[in-house]
Amino acid sequence: MKQLFKKRLANHLTEMMKYLRLVFNDYFVLALVFLIGGLGYYYSNALKQLHSGIWWAPLLTIGVLLIGIQLGRFATLVQDPDYVFLLPQESEMVYYLRSAYRYSLVLACVTQVIIWIVLMPFVQVTLLATTSDLFYLLASILLLKAIWLNADFARKYRVKSRWVANRFLFRFLLPLAIFTISFYFEYWVGSLLTFLIILFSTVNSWRWGIRPLDWRTMIDDENNRMHTVYQFFNLFTDVPSLNGSVRRRRYLDWLLRRIRLIPENTYLYLYAHGILRDHEMGGLYFRLTVIGTLFLVFIKGEMLPIALCLIFLYLIGFQMIPFYFHFDDNAFVHIYPVTNDHQMKNFQRVLLIMLCAVATIFAIAVIAINYTNVVTIIGVIVGELLEVLAFIYLYVPRRIQRGQRSRNI
Template sequence: MMQEQDAKQLFSVRKNAIAKEKRYYNKFIFNGHFSVFLVILLGAFILGYGDWLKSIPKNINYALIASVIVAITSMFPLRTLLKDADRLFLLPFEKHMSIYISYSLNYSYFARVGLQIIMIIILFPLFYVLNNKTYDFYILFAVLMLILPYVGLLLKWQWYKYRLESWSLHTLLFILYTSSYYVALDAKQIASVTSILLIIGLVMLLKAQNKNQLFPWERLIKSEQQHHMNYYKFVNMFTDVKHLKETAVRRSYLDPLLGTPKSKQFNENYMYLYLFKRSFARGKDAFNIILRLVLIALILMFWLNHPVVTVIIGSLFMYIILLQMAQFYTQQAYGLWPQVWPSSDTKVIKGYEQFLYRLMVIVGILFVIVYVITFPMYSYFGLLFFLVGWLTIRNVIKKLKYQEALLKD
């Protein structure tokens, strides 16, 4: 029988394995360039946030907006660290898996509670200013932000065990979280803790109903695999991940960018440009990450009310977007098509360079439009976006040529 010590040892081994893997990949993620980018981005955010707090726009329900955002961040995923083989090898210990789950609940909470603490710190200056420099009510809000996610995890476990749908749980939690946070921020009433009592009541009710329910192996294993795969997709933008399964998505709105090449372009001189464009437009990972980076950049450029800071932010995002696409080269250049139709390295690099320049132009135009709308008198500063993009591409291509030369040796 699985005793407490056995469950603790099994979970500890898996947690250490995950931590070791993350330490390995973090070396590639938080390299010198990306760390400098994050520091500058943090400084720009603090500067813009401070200026914005001096003249906060009126007639906006900040309590409701903050409640909705925090309700979303409060939905912690349930991380069990279960593997596909567990449905077979741990099946004899099914009745004793509750001990293992208790460790996974604690792990799931502490793995994400840092985000809640960051949100507490970010939102405090806003509501401190809005409420005439008082903060007693905010203590209640902060306590709710730390307690609600944990009781939500308890409910999620019982919900899954009872074989209920995920969407219904997320809808219920979103309503309870939002209402609780809103009452704490807007009405400043102790009644906001009612949501905690309601969730605990639901946990106790479902727990009583789940006494004879079997362990939901399939659901928990599938959920854990999905969480781990999402992490691999993120890391894959910085370095190669062997465990990643590539998927494709049809985006019909991008079809105009993927027209059938003319007959004279059916050769190795144009093959790789088309390959990179199509892989990017149809790929699920690179496109989504670049889209998120562009949207974040546009929001910050609109929000920061300083021409120099805004142009620095735009240039940094141009740099980081093109730098992240450097990993896209290795995913495609050493894939299936180069083996089916072998071509010289110079053709592959040339096609990749052409693809990067096209991406730079699209992103640069978006940045310039936003910059011109925000600061029409300093519109000529927008040329810096293209200059940074051009220098970044030159540096990336130079490194690729050097790496290919080393491989030949």
């Protein structure tokens, strides 16, 4: 079973590397460098203006840690057919799951250490935490994550005491209690309590292997985890294994009724309905818009808000380009008396409306936060206008032509 997990892990990492190469392309890496550098500069300047004794500092830190501890789930890498083919070896699956647990714990701990490093200066400045306090906090975070994964481990088995697999208890209530004790009482007390709990949880976990597996729950959990991973990759590239869904959104009918039903608007009708009703594409557009707006609401400066606006506008527009080919596999569209010129113009029109809506939201957010900075206000308006026009009428046609050549090979 250990060899089976190693083989699946190798295949899984190969697949992840394939998508990561597409995600971290030259453009995105460049945008990421500017984004991290800008946020780091803003963070360092903000720390200089803070002082100890701020009442909301521990509340904010607890909130960030609670969100951060949710990152990193139990990766079992099980598949749907395992319920049939591995059922005769169910008693050996405990060794498979322990290997999966160790892999998941290493990844989760790396993530938690990064979050701790980012928060460390803020905690030192606002809460006057000593070096030993910070390491006690780190121990609490890592042990809480181990407890979190232990609860997920127990969830894979049909244990008698269902509270040991209670997600709400170990994901939210216990971390909230430990962090509250650490920040409002003593850091070492929180660390000691988490150590005692993980000790009890680890000893108790040795008895789970003798119980029957809950195959359906285990497979559903892994499918949900991979669906989340594929959704992230789908922000940057097409993921064939991600099945889309269509939803009827009646509250948006007032937008669609404005399309004139004439032959020249055939693809305009298809693209507008498709993007609004497609769960993946519509959700992608909405999520990126919300994330970009939240960044802009908390960023204040002269050039950084402008750069963030342009970066997020580019990312949103770039993710919409593959939808141009969405209807190519539908045989009926090829019998329409519509030329490719009409298709391109209709797609550009849909993109223009979508990006103008996003640009307006971003501009309002930037102006509301930086209303005293004339350079920022003018820069964001002019920059967004130039980028939208250049992206739609210069970049998109070339990108689509390149995509058509690659599809014809």
